[in-house]
Amino acid sequence: MSTTAIDTPEAPExxxxxxxxxxxxxxxxxxxxGNLLLLPTSVWFVILLIIPTLLVVAYSVxxxxxxxxxxxxxxxxxxxxxxxxxxxxxxxxxxxxxWYAAVSTILCVLIGFxxxxxxxxxxxxxxxxxxxxxxxxxxxxxxxxMYAWQFILxxxxxxxxxxxxxxxxxxxxxxxxxFAVILGLTYGFLPxxxxxxxxxxxxxxxxxxEASYDLGHGKTSTLFRVIIxxxxxxxxxxxxxxxxxxxGDFVTPELLGGVxxxxxxxxxxxxxxxxxxxxxxxxxxxxxxxxxxxxxxxYVRRVGDDAL
Amino acid sequence: xxxKSALRPRYLKLHAVLVFAFLFAxxxxxxxxxxxxxxxxxxxxxxxxHWYSVLxxxxxxxxxxxxxxxxAFIATFLATVIGTxxxxxxxxxxxxxxxxxxxxxxISLVIPEIVMAVSLTAFFSRLVHVELSLNTVIAAHVTxxxxxxxxxxKARLSAFDNRxxxxxxxxxxxxxxxxxRIVLPLATPGIAAGAMLAFVISLDDVVITSFTxxxxxxxLPLYIFSSLKFGVSPSINALSTVVLVTAxxxxxxxxxxxxxxxxxxxGAIDATTLG
Numbered sequence: 001m002s003t004t005a006i007d008t009p010e011a012p013e014x015x016x017x018x019x020x021x022x023x024x025x026x027x028x029x030x031x032x033x034g035n036l037l038l039l040p041t042s043v044w045f046v047i048l049l050i051i052p053t054l055l056v057v058a059y060s061v062x063x064x065x066x067x068x069x070x071x072x073x074x075x076x077x078x079x080x081x082x083x084x085x086x087x088x089x090x091x092x093x094x095x096x097x098x099w100y101a102a103v104s105t106i107l108c109v110l111i112g113f114x115x116x117x118x119x120x121x122x123x124x125x126x127x128x129x130x131x132x133x134x135x136x137x138x139x140x141x142x143x144x145x146m147y148a149w150q151f152i153l154x155x156x157x158x159x160x161x162x163x164x165x166x167x168x169x170x171x172x173x174x175x176x177x178x179f180a181v182i183l184g185l186t187y188g189f190l191p192x193x194x195x196x197x198x199x200x201x202x203x204x205x206x207x208x209x210e211a212s213y214d215l216g217h218g219k220t221s222t223l224f225r226v227i228i229x230x231x232x233x234x235x236x237x238x239x240x241x242x243x244x245x246x247x248g249d250f251v252t253p254e255l256l257g258g259v260x261x262x263x264x265x266x267x268x269x270x271x272x273x274x275x276x277x278x279x280x281x282x283x284x285x286x287x288x289x290x291x292x293x294x295x296x297x298x299y300v301r302r303v304g305d306d307a308l
Numbered sequence: 309x310x311x312k313s314a315l316r317p318r319y320l321k322l323h324a325v326l327v328f329a330f331l332f333a334x335x336x337x338x339x340x341x342x343x344x345x346x347x348x349x350x351x352x353x354x355x356x357x358h359w360y361s362v363l364x365x366x367x368x369x370x371x372x373x374x375x376x377x378x379x380a381f382i383a384t385f386l387a388t389v390i391g392t393x394x395x396x397x398x399x400x401x402x403x404x405x406x407x408x409x410x411x412x413x414x415i416s417l418v419i420p421e422i423v424m425a426v427s428l429t430a431f432f433s434r435l436v437h438v439e440l441s442l443n444t445v446i447a448a449h450v451t452x453x454x455x456x457x458x459x460x461x462k463a464r465l466s467a468f469d470n471r472x473x474x475x476x477x478x479x480x481x482x483x484x485x486x487x488x489r490i491v492l493p494l495a496t497p498g499i500a501a502g503a504m505l506a507f508v509i510s511l512d513d514v515v516i517t518s519f520t521x522x523x524x525x526x527x528l529p530l531y532i533f534s535s536l537k538f539g540v541s542p543s544i545n546a547l548s549t550v551v552l553v554t555a556x557x558x559x560x561x562x563x564x565x566x567x568x569x570x571x572x573x574x575g576a577i578d579a580t581t582l583g
Contacts, residue, residue: 030401037397038409040390041454045412048451052427053419055435068434115327118320130324132563137331139505139559141512143529144548148334151341151540158337158350190331240418248420250515255536265422265515272426272519282430285423292418 053289059282069278081283090267090284094291097264100178101247104185108193108242109235111186116197116234117227121206131198138191146255149184150175153256176258184252189245193238200234201227240296248288264288335552342545359546369547372531375442379517379527380510383449388503390450391457392495395502398458399465400491416455424452425519432520440522448520449510456509457502464498504562508555 028036060081062072084090119130137145152158153174164170174180208230212222228235250265257263264284271281342360346353363369394413398406416424428448432438468491476486514529521530528551535544 031403031405034397034401034403034406037393037401041394041458042409042412044390044451044454045416048428048431048447049412049416049419049424051435052431053415053423055430056423056427059430070430070434111327111330114320114323118317118324122317122320130328133328133331136556136559137335139508139555140335141529141548141551141555143512143514143532144338144551145334147532147536147540147544147548148338150536151545152334152337154540156350161350187330187334190327244418245421248422250422251533265420268422268426269515272429278426278430281426285420285426288420289423292420296418 056282056285059278060286062279062282064277064279069276070282078279081279082287084280085283085287093262093264093267094287096261097247098291100182100185100261100263101243101249103182104189104246105193105239105243107182107186108190109238112190112193112197112238113235116194116201120198120201120204131195134191134194134198138195142188143251143255145188146184146251149180149187150255153180153183175256176261178261180256181253181261181263184256185246185249188249188252189242192241192245196234196237196241197231198234200231204230236300240299244292244296247292338545339549339552342542342549344542344545346542348539348541359542360550362543363546363550366543368526369528369531372526372528373550375525376511376528379442379446379449380507383446383453383510384503384507386446386450387453387506388457388499391454391502391506392461392499394454395458395461395465396491396495399462399468413455413458416452417459421452421513421515424448425516428516429519440520440525442522442525444520444522445517445525445527448516449513452513452516453506453510456505457499460502460505461495461498464495464501468494500562500565504558507558511551511555 058072059070061077061079062070062081063076063078065071086094115134119127119134123130150157154160155171155173155175157174159174160170160172163172204227208226209222212226217225247263248265249263250269253261253263253266257266265288268281268284268288271277271284275281341350343355343357344352345356345358394409398409425448428444428451429440432440432444438444472490472494473486476490477483481489512529513527514533517527518530518533521527526534528547532544532547535541
């Protein structure tokens with residue numbers, strides 16, 4: 001549980017016993033020591049995370065200014081930014097972001113689960129080598145990996161060349177398609193799925209599988225009724241670790257996509273740069289945050305938060 | 309294909325080979341073509357290190373590289389110190405309000421990059437009126453790195469055997485000594501793994517950096533990103549290769565360190581700690 005990268009606030013702590021009071025106690029009581037050690041974190045986060053986020057929330061009900069980007073006043077809350085953010089011009093972009101991220105997440109599960117399972121169960125002595133092979137792309141620059149796909153998928157890129165050489169036509173358009181963006185997202189976030197899945201498969205008690213066979217379950221039934229429920233903590237962490245960054249991604253649609261495949265991340269970027277409409281961009285940011293928080297909440301509630 | 313056969317080791321192995329090929333093919337293609345003599349495209353015109361010597365004289369790229377390293381080192385250091393303290397507090401002490409802190413850390417993990425980027429630019433330029441510079445970039449990087457350090461160090465610490473502390477106390481160590489001589493050495497691989505993760509994440513960031521960087525603070529990802537607007541070029545392949553090799557070197561050093569640490573009986577950086 002503790003190796004999964006996401007920790008919900010309401011999740012109970014790992015079963016670590018509280019430090020038992022031996023003969024000598026530390027001079028500071030636990031609450032004082034804990035709060036003291038967390039002081040730098042909370043100061044940093046309040047100043048550079050909470051206040052800036054609240055600022056964006058405030059800007060989302062502000063007004064475009066001529067000299068300053070946003071004019072905000074309590075007496076004049078402008079709700080129309082939200083209406084604009086959800087109008088027929090921008091709403092499809094939200095939907096597109098969600099379905100791109102959802103499809104990529106599903107693909108990551110389908111590709112990642114068998115691999116994680118194989119490494120954990122059949123990796124043998126080379127298990128750590130295989131894990132390193134997953135970690136290397138995970139630690140390799142996302143930007144550069146997307147650039148590599150751009151290089152491969154472009155009009156005179158490697159893929160068209162190979163397809164041309166084997167007689168399948170070398171003039172396909174790959175960039176700026178749904179295919180390219182979903183491919184990029186899946187490729188980019190696949191290690192985020194494999195690592196937590198591996199962690200929970202590896203911890204799974206093998207005798208559970210044997211017991212299931214002994215009790216007359218077939219392979220399919222064992223997969224769905226024993227293996228998948230047992231590894232669900234890793235699966236849940238993996239789904240969150242892929243979906244959340246994918247839905248708000250900027251780099252992939254920017255490098256592999258175009259106008260037709262714009263996602264919400266690019267749209268917000270534009271509003272704060274070339275579009276120069278900070279209130280609209282802020283409203284979109286708030287909607288994106290709400291989407292993710294509600295999504296996480298509902299998902300965790302449905303699949304059980306004990307898993308996190 | 310039925311699930312029955314899908315879970316057979318032979319098919320799983322084939323699947324694994326294909327996935328590894330998928331994961332590495334683009335990276336390998338990029339590296340190979342950085343040694344291509346041709347000016348553009350995928351025509352192979354012979355092996356050449358031409359683009360690397362071009363790169364060596366590209367002052368803008370070199371400067372961006374130096375700035376990236378500077379940001380990554382400082383941000384990693386700060387985030388590691390702050391995050392490690394937090395992880396210690398969250399695993400070693402029982403107190404009310406812990407869930408509040410966990411919520412803060414959780415928010416920083418799930419907040420979309422683009423939202424953090426625009427909120428920080430609004431904060432720096434409109435609320436506190438700080439000029440955007442390398443310092444604002446560092447501050448932003450620390451903000452998104454802290455949580456990763458906390459998660460990794462916490463994972464390491466929760467596997468910690470509390471009896472070791474009791475043993476130390478029984479043997480006459482005061483809490484401070486026990487911390488310094490027992491807890492810290494045992495947590496070091498986790499702290500190192502957390503720092504490594506923070507470093508590579510900082511090294512790679514585009515979105516948040518682009519919103520918090522001032523005119524003179526172009527980092528390497530920003531440099532690469534803006535060069536891509538003019539299309540794919542072999543010199544970017546070469547630059548990317550340099551970045552990849554740097555990250556790999558770092559990973560190797562970290563890996564060797566963790567192997568050595570585990571030989572000393574301290575315990576390896578569990579690969580899963582990074583997940």
